[in-house]
Amino acid sequence: MPHRRAVLAAGYGLAVVTALLLCTGTHSPWLLGGIFVLAGLYIGTEEALEDSMAAELVPREQHGMAFGTMAAVNAVGDFLSSLLVGALWSAFGVGVAFGASAVLFAAGAIVILRLK
Numbered sequence: 001m002p003h004r005r006a007v008l009a010a011g012y013g014l015a016v017v018t019a020l021l022l023c024t025g026t027h028s029p030w031l032l033g034g035i036f037v038l039a040g041l042y043i044g045t046e047e048a049l050e051d052s053m054a055a056e057l058v059p060r061e062q063h064g065m066a067f068g069t070m071a072a073v074n075a076v077g078d079f080l081s082s083l084l085v086g087a088l089w090s091a092f093g094v095g096v097a098f099g100a101s102a103v104l105f106a107a108g109a110i111v112i113l114r115l116k
Contacts, residue, residue, distance in 0.1 A: 011045030012109035019102035
């Protein structure tokens with residue numbers, strides 16, 4: 001599992017880069033295309049590895065409960081993060097909104113790397 005943690009943390013690192021690039025508020029189609037490619041790589045890494053790590057961390061007989069709980073937590077997190085980014089964007093602009101996202105992604109990478 002240490003290898004998977006490192007790959008997942010690297011995926012979160014891609015999310016940090018993606019968020020920082022979105023801070024620029026770019027209107028370049030090429031840069032936006034690159035940002036979306038990075039976002040796709042991050043999402044693919046995160047989706048696959050979060051599930052496989054959960055399967056390894058939880059006993060087999062509790063997989064159903066674990067995956068259901070993880071899906072619920074992810075749904076609530078997606079909703080709250082959308083509210084946070086939207087509120088920050090409205091109040092302070094795109095840079096602050098995605099800067100906060102980058103900080104949270106970096107914190108997630110650090111937490112994943114510190115798991116025992």
